[in-house]
Every structure is written in structure tokens, then in C-alpha cells.
Amino acid sequence: MRLRRLGIAVLSAMVLAAGSASSGVAVASPDPAGDYAEVRQAMDELIADGAAGVLVRVRDGQQVWTHSAGVAEVGRPDPVPLDGRFRIGSITKTFVATVVLQLVDEGRVGLEDSVAAFLPQYGLDPRITVRMILQHTSGLFNYTGEFGPDGVEPGILPITGPEALEAVNHPFHPDELVQFALSKPARFAPGTNWSYSNTNYILAGLLIEKLTGLPYAVQIYTRIVVPLGLWSTFVPGTFRKIPGPHAHGYADYLGTGDPKSADVTELPVTWAGAAGEIVSSAADLDTFLAALLEGRLLPPPLLAEMRTPHSFASQGATYGLGLLYRDVAPGCTSVGHDGGVPGYTTELAGTDDGRRTVVVSVTSGPTLSPENLEAAAEWDAAVSKIIVEIVGAALCDTTTTR
Helix, strand or coil, X not given: CHHHHHHHHHHHHXXXXXXXXXCCCCCCCXXXXXXXXXXXXXXXXXXXXXXEEEEEEEEECCEEEEEEEEECCCCCCCECCCCCEXXXXXXXXXXXXXXXXXXXXXXXXXXXXXXXXXXXXXXXXXXXXXXXXXXXXXXXXCCCEEEECCEEEECCCCCCHHHHHHHHCCCCCHHHHHHHHHCCCCCCCCCCCCCCCHHHHHHHHHHHHHHHCCCHHHHHHHHHHHHHCCCCCECCCCCCCCCCCECCCECCCCCCCCHHHHECCCCCCCCCHHHCCCEEEHHHHHHXXXXXXXXXXXXXXHHHHHHCCEECCCCCEEECCCCEEEEEECCEXXXXXXXXXXXXXXXXXXXXXXXXXXXXXXXECCCCCCCCHHHHHHHHHHHHHHHXXXXXXXXXXXXXXX
């Protein structure tokens, strides 16, 4: 545990120093009249629906278009910074899956190996394999909560009120998250179905640490951040702040309507861990996805494994090993991942060859209150729908206006 904390602290310091040196480099390309008009219209719609800010970066080959709407902080006029950092949520899983597959390539572990053999302390079902935790077919309960036959089964974090803020501020260790999940019945026998579970990627992070003897954050840094020059990307651990330019995210847990008390920008995300804690930027995410899809991070056989999806019924989506495939327009499918933590919703998507990519970062406004579960669910559904429209307009010839 001491090694993990020390590694994350050193990693954060190194990446933050590098990030401050490169701050302000990203600039918007010209926005000729009518260029990406559908994307800009969708961004404005998000603001009208209650988002505080929206940032979109689209790359088509060597051409990059970046645009923002709304404000970086409620009550101030500053726009969302085009080169700003933001919390990427579950896009973290694509980074983690990439590192695990690199370890597979090095012969340190196999995709069909039992996870229990490497992490015996948890008493996992020995049938759960490395492939299953990367593809969400383990059947393990999702420690952040599940939808069950009788409604929502709560996770380790309360959803609303002062208790939620108190829990989020608790410094969670991965062991706590895994043990909580294992205290719940498995959803199905390993390998017989599909169900998204953050527990799988907490285990993947622990597996990386067991195989390498170093914090998973250090492996992300040395294997992905440094080779690709992702100087705005870091694993925060217990570090609360988002350094450098960034937009603020809001979630009114206390139901006060006060933007200052609803500002969750600096809430710690130790509860997300290897399932969703990374902070990055639009340019860094673009670079990462392009490098991954172009085969610069994994050899062809393992990239093919990563791309092979497991079908499941969820609005035309399928899931590979840390990669989400989604139908975003007629005859057009994107590949990447989405993510969300309180205050921040993020989408990373590209064409299969990586030639076109799009990054969307949405910061929720202070009117969003988790106290009203129905309204929060409606907000999430509306944001997801508009983000899919943005991705389709950015990536698909059938809808893009140029």
C-alpha cells in the first residue's frame, strides 16, 4: 500500500511538471462558416439543457477542429479552455486494458489465465479469466451499484445528500472496493453473459501491480504517457486538484442551488481507481486512441483480440477488451469508450482505422441535483443522445457537413 501511494505521488509530480511546461500549446483550427455546423448546434443544445460547458475536438487525418461552448466556471465569463484537462471516467479502462495486453505480449500473463491464481487473497471464482475482467463477462457485482429486478441495488457510495459527499471524500483503497463487490452475489456464472462492472477493472489494476511489482499508475505512465508524450494525462490517486486550465463540473448533492457548494471539481476519485480516475485532455485522448487503433501500442494479434467484441443488447453497442463499439449513424460504427464521474461526462471515439477521431467533454451545471433521481436520469439520457449525435456528425460521411 505504501508503494502504491508513493508511486502515484511521484507519477503525479512528474506528469504535472511536464504538463505545466506544455500548457497552452493546443489551439483551435479555423472554423469556417458552415464547418461542423451540426456539431456546434448539438453543443449549444447541451448548454441549453443545463451543461455548464462543452469541449469538442475533431480530427480528420491531419486536420483538427476544436470548439467549445458555455463557460469554464459558473459565474465567470471565461470560456472552456481548448487545451484544458478534465476527468475522463471510464475511458481509463482503455488505458488499463492496453497495459494488461502489453503484459500478455510479454508473456507475463495469458488472457485465459485465472485471475484467482494471481490474486488469491480475494477468493475469486477460479473460472474468472483475464479476458473476462477486461470484457465484463466475469459476472462480478459492480461495486458502484447495479440495476436489479427490484430496482437499483446501491453500491459502495450513497447517491445523494451529505452522506454522498462524505463517502466520496473517503480515501478508498482497491481492497475495499473489491471486498464490497464480493460481498454481493455474482450476477451470473463466469463467461455466460455480459454485464458492465467497474469491479473488473479494479481487479485489472491490481493484476498489473501484482505482475510488475509497481503501481498501475506507473505502468500507465511508462508504457503510454511517456512514449506518446501525453503530458496532460495523469493518474491522480489522492490528489484532488485538476492543475492548469480546466473547466469546473457541478453536482448539487446538497440541493442548495448554490454553484459554489455544487462544485465537485476537486472531489477525490479514489473510489474510481483503475476503473475511472484518470485526468487528461482532448489532444492527449486523440493521440492515445489514434496510436492504439493504428497498432503503435499493441502487436496485431493482441489488437485483434482487443477489437473482438462481445455482443450485448444495449442500443446497438458491443464491447471488446476495453473498447466500446457503437452504432452512431446509419451504416456507421465508432470505436472507443465513454466515461463519467460527478461533474464530467466524456466520450472518446474514432473510425476503425483511427484516421478520424472525436473527443467530447461535457461539464454538468449546478442545476443538476442527484437528489432528484428522475431528473438526473433524464439528464444522463439526454446528454448521451446528443453526444452520439456529435460523434455521428464528426465521424460519419452520411451526416458530416464540411
